Amino acid sequence: MKLKFLLFVFLAGAQLQAQEYFPKNDGVKTTKTGTTVFKNARIHVNPTTIIDNGMFAIKDGKISAVGKNISVPANSQTIDLKGKEVYPSFIDLYSEFGVEKPKAAGNGNGQPQYDASREGYYWNDHIRPDNDPLSAFSFDKDKAGKLHKAGFGVVNTHLADGIIRGNGMLIALNPDGSDGDRILKQRSAQYLSFDKSATSRQSYPTSKMGAMALIRQAYLDAEWYAKGKAENKDLALEALNRNKNLLQIFATDNLLDELRADKIGDEFGIQYTILGSGFEYENLDEIKESDATYIVPLEFPDAYDVEDPFMASKVSLHDMKRWNQAPANLKMLAENNVPFTLTTEGIDAEKDFRKNLLKAVEYGLSQEDALAALTTVPAGLLGEENNLGTIKEGAWANFIITSGDFFDKETTLYENWVQGKRSVLENMNVTNIKGDYDLAVDGNSYEVKITGEPAKPKAEVKMGETKIGSKLSFVDNWMNLLLSSPDTTKTEFIRLVANVPSETDKISGKAILANGNETSFTATKKDTEATSEEKKDEAKETPEVKPVSFPNNAYGFTEKPKQEDILFTNATVWTNEEEGILENTDVLVKNGKISRIGQNLNAGGAKVVDATGKHLTSGIIDEHTHIAASAINEAGHNSSAEVSMEDVVDPTDINIYRNLAGGVTTAQLLHGSANPIGGRSAILRLKWGESAEDIIFEDSPKFIKFALGENVKQSNWGSRSRFPQSRMGVEQVFTDYFTRAREYEQNKKNDKDYRKDLEMETIVEILNMDRYVSAHSYVQSEINMLMKVAENFDFNINTFTHILEGYKLADKMKEHGAGGSTFSDWWAYKYEVNDAIPFNAPIMHSQGITVAINSDDAEMSRRLNQEAAKSVKYGGVSEEDAWKFVTLNPAKLLHIDDKVGSIKTGKDADLVLWSDHPLSVYAKPEKTLIQGTVYFDIERDEELRERISEERNELITQMLKAKNNGVKTQPVTKKEEQHIHCDFLEEIH
Incomplete structure (x- = not known):
């Protein structure tokens, strides 16, 4: 039968009002009182330094003191944060916050535009280093509120328009200040991308390689312009030269483009900070060699809905692997000492950022590396390491207050302070009753698990192995818990009510039984140390992540093939030289070269391949x-x-x-x-x-x-x-x-x-x-x-x-x-x-x-x-x-x-071993070598096919389990492979 809940109203007189440390206001404004001191907090000064039961003070929007014990100025306001933790507010290096998107240019007469539309600027409209977001900036309170809830206090915003996009602007998400207060740096970085300006219809470039060539030419032109040789003034080149000493941030949208951007930077001695894709793990060697810092979006692919076997067959192994592997990307970057920061780009900051961050931690990212990526790393890149990303004297008073460890999913973010201005996210004066309890009432024992937000807790109740219907209400520290009868044939309830003290491991109060009699109840919190041990045990169960292959898709190698010394014996050898076609001939490959050609050659430790009845040709x-x-x-x-x-x-x-x-x-x-x-x-x-x-x-x-x-x-x-x-x-x-x-x-x-x-x-x-x-x-x-x-x-x-x-x-x-x-x-x-x-x-x-x-x-x-x-x-x-x-x-x-091109002593060992006459329709390559390395082997191909089938089945099983556990899935859409010829036209946007 359906569980029926009684609805009841609390008597106003029975409620105790929560004591607030600030006068009531609209939730975002505070009375200016000079110095405010916070005490009894666990202060995360930076990712590696923690002060337990510490104190800090703020004045005029900045941290004025921090330590185990600090002197408290007279007339200062004191806030007791006992049981709570404080972290520096986060910094997002890549943002479009508050900057109005430019309006797209019309299609004109439908014909391409070849010349620039701006006079006094560069010959190409898509080079716009003169862009300044200040003229298009308007503080967005709603978006700022979402970012506050994700823990952010500062964003580096810009006008995302063009290939060279102009300067960025560092903005404090101060809920009360003026734009003049909020702008920490008017010129904080220069942004680049491979995307054209929306405001121009100029055709060139139409391709990624054209965009790369255009950036190179713009750099060369800026160097030349700086010599004073130009006949006409060019405001774009002047801006490009003006911005060259700023942090250079290059926006990309896939792994190959990340490396392409770095390639341009290397050519001109510029070390870009690169907005990445989240799939850097697929090519860690090159990512590491780039020496770049990566701004990584915390966006993970959703599992595919693979319940329909036919549709499941349309999902590529590559896409399946990315779903499985992407959450481990940050862990792999950290293990390989690749510096990175994190961004809310591409996701809903309020709903997805922290959830995805905790998922990355679940997949092995350390808390210290996660905090550094959100605080000290971006602050250092901006040259603001003394002002942002840390809780130390002289820094901006940008910090968040939490109910506990930020990386515990049960932790609540209470407040986010920016430049000393408070944004209330949750009432932190509500007693936190989350935990596991042993409940005793009317001679019966129950197990109660309370989860959720402190102000909106949820209860799960069991009697032995039987789940008991329950409804929990918690208002102004008054707890009301409704328990249904374990006998589902009866519509009976026990009502529990208690006023919960601010600090307690035991909740006691009145119980009203089903027959109307009153008695008392006691709920005792279980041993917190035991609970911590259980959490540690749970943390050890990290998700199974599939190994990366090279490349990371079907037929990729678990290990890259290595050069081998190989002796092919008794082959029909097509030399393409004066010797013509040689029967029953041996070919020795050493150190990637064709070493010897003849009969009855000595292998000399080389791997021997019997090529009897087969044909050996150059590739x-x-x-x-x-x-x-x-x-x-x-x-x-x-x-x-x-x-x-x-x-x-x-x-x-x-x-x-x-x-x-x-x-x-x-x-x-x-x-x-x-x-x-x-x-x-x-x-x-x-x-x-x-x-x-x-x-x-x-x-x-x-x-x-x-x-x-x-x-x-x-x-x-x-x-x-x-x-x-x-x-x-x-x-x-x-x-x-x-x-x-x-x-x-x-x-x-x-x-x-x-x-x-x-x-x-x-x-x-x-x-x-x-x-x-x-x-x-x-x-x-x-x-x-x-x-x-x-x-x-x-x-x-x-x-x-x-x-x-x-x-x-x-x-x-x-x-x-x-x-x-x-x-x-x-x-x-x-x-x-x-x-x-x-x-x-x-x-x-x-x-x-x-x-x-x-x-x-x-x-x-x-x-x-x-x-x-x-x-x-x-x-x-x-x-x-x-x-x-x-x-x-x-x-x-x-x-x-x-x-290459023939089988001759001293040439590269680019060879193919054919099963039959190479001009026959029946001939199959059995081995294909390049410089003595076997890149295709027909036997290995069979093994790869088996591995692909096994891997697909394993990943499909994982996705089915994920869906059954309520994880969000995406529908399967068939991707058509592009058949490319000379006339294929790419169009970048």
Whole structure:
């Protein structure tokens, strides 16, 4: 039957009013009385120093004295904090508090904007170091109240608008003061991000790599401007120079961007403080090497609702692991001595901050490190270590008063004082009756557990193993507890009433039994030491956190593969050298190099792999790929020579592993084809599990992407505003930029204080043959045009990629010295490829052109061996030459054939062991090596698949348990994998 509760009213005369130490007021104002002394408190002076039963005094908004015993000035007001604890109020380094968000710019006529809209400022609207939040600041009492409840007293606020965003402002969350009182520093930091300004529609940059290039150029321009060489005044550059000695805070939203920001800082000798993602643990080595302090949001992913098995299958292992691992992020940072602070960014400060902080502590973060992250670390970064984040003489009187240990979930935050001004969060004069009690009434014994806020306690009552219905009311220290009968067939109640003294381990009072008789009751609090021991035992049960893999998603390694000495015996070896294909041959790999090739070689301690009946080749090289990238096109200008694909390498892309499983070891990551002069390339070794920097081919030649045809003249974009709009215009773009580059080079020679232009620097490299060109191309007229333009400026095009009409002018390409990297048989996917034929590669090859077969596609790149085989069928190319189309020839086109592309003594051991003839559709790579390290092994792949299945099941079980325990879950949404080609456009916001 349902438990019925009686409702009753307390007699006003039976209630005792709580004595208050301040006159009644509106809850946020106090009478100014000079000095206020707090005594008998447990004072957390800083994260490592505690004064038990201590005293401190405040006057004029600051701490005037603190210690075990301090002198109490005459006429001072004294507040007894016996049983309570005091901590410094917290500091949030990253905030938008009180700053009105700028209004987004309209869409104009629907066409892109290319020029800046501000006169007297930088050429790009998204560089706004002149932003000053003061003009847009208005103290937000409601938000300040929420931050008070989370324990914060100070925020570093800013106008979050632009790539370089201007200065921040340090604000005390003083509930009573004026803005003049609250502003502790008007210029406290400079903020940066990869996000564009909402107030401008200026197109450039459209990509992350464009934003990085723009920041670099702005820094260079600021240095040049400071020399007084500029003809016109630039208020943005003046502000950038003015802000350079401030704390530099860089806002990012993912782990890769954190490292990209640090990369820019390292280039210019700037140590950024980085707003992180909360997933720093996934790449602790690089995070530690950055030497940055991280501002970490206390936002953890919700568990997924995985009750539906079909929907559960749509959740990636990576997302599941992040739910499991993210709460341990702060613990791992602390263990690795990575400095960090905490922010309320992205969460509801009142509801989620403390809850998530306690969760981080539950997952192993020490209380000392947590307190430091909220107090002394941010104060030190701001240069305010003597004024904020500590309770010491001379510091601002910013502190919180709690009922006990801040990191005990049962602890209540009573008050938050900022600049000596009090904000009442909970009435701290209410006796705290929380605890476990033995209750004796009418000859019966009960166990009572009281939890909740002191002013709003909740009771759980048991008689033996039987749960007893109860209702607890606690007003002005009068306790009323209603107990239902343990016999659920009876509607009977016992009413207990008592006035609880301020300090007691025993509550006694009157009991009114079900029959109306009155008696007494006694509730005795259980041994607190025993309770503490129970809590310690509970604390030992830390949640199971899955180990981090490299990368931290499916098919990641628990340990990064290590270089091995390996002897392959009795293989059919495709050397790609004069020796051709060698039967029953051994290949010895030592120290990452091909050491010896021959028969009956001595292993000399190397691991022996029996390759009988198998084929050993050099690794496949893809001259044109778009895998492993966070961006492909910088489409904001018709030339983006200043951007680099090396800036946006994504080493966690699963396509790296898939390519290894297809025998690919090296690939050129090319910019897309949004503009005639694209971005600089990145040549990658596909080292799965390594960092972005470590998969970039060491000391690789420099390349850049050019493009011709439909994409660059925007045939399919609908834009009619950006030059060029025709194939004639494309030619003129090249001529104009090459001419400008020659002029720039001459100016550079004549003026030691020249303005360094990253775009022009790159184009000068092209003209001087210090950077090679890979040109996206289709139609013979344009291919011919670009060769002529290059010859007019005394350089040549290194590679025409796609080159589907190469067969029409192969003789001219040969004369020019260009290579061709083409598709085997793609055609008819747009108008300008209608004349493509599968004989293209063989015809170019027959004319002596260095020919490669490329993918430009994440799926095709996994079977380039089969793409090469098509040239045997279409055109009768020999098997050895066809194999070179995907190995030695692309190595030659990339100018790395001295290291890779063939099996030759002294070259890098980038090798693939195939189960069958490498040009066969039945052939599978069994091992793929890069510099002697096995990054793909077909047997290990089977083990990884089993581990993935086990790990998914374990995590699904954890999520089901979490949901059953009432934890909030999120619905599963299927994430579609983006299929990226040359025309993919990213748009940063």
